[in-house]
Amino acid sequence: MANNGDFAALERMIASCRELARLPELAAPIAARNVEAELRASASAGRAPDGTAWEPRKSDGGKPLANAAGAIAAKAIGTVVLIILTGHHVFHHFGAGGKPKRRIIPQGSIPPRLGNAIRLGFVAPFRDIVKGKKP
Secondary structure (H helix, E strand, C coil): CCCHHHHHHHHHHHHHHHHHCCHHHHHHHHHHHHHHHHHHHHHHCCECCCCCECCCCCCCCCCCCCCHHHHEEEEEECCEEEEEECCCHHHHHHCCCCCCCCCCCCCCCCCHHHHHHHHHHHHHHHHHHHCCCCC
């Protein structure tokens, strides 16, 4: 025969399962911060999101787009991470206006480092839910 303690544990487990349905919306803001940090780091290093080095400046062979990291932002909208690139850096990203193409934000598939940044956004909210904490 089951006692009330068994039912209380079952109710907690059901509540945790229901809370897991909210995981993507809880993780998105954290994932957005992680993605922004990763993209800014790659831009600061003069690299595309996939790790390939940007073409050097034609004028002096130096590192191009020294301020590109400041043109990158990411924010969560619901369960979506929106990446925003502003200013003249957009022309470089697409290679428009005679600029060499230097990818600044991902296009197409998600590079592994960004995939990991997104996955890390899920860790803390998942851990809190499983431990019964309200995120």
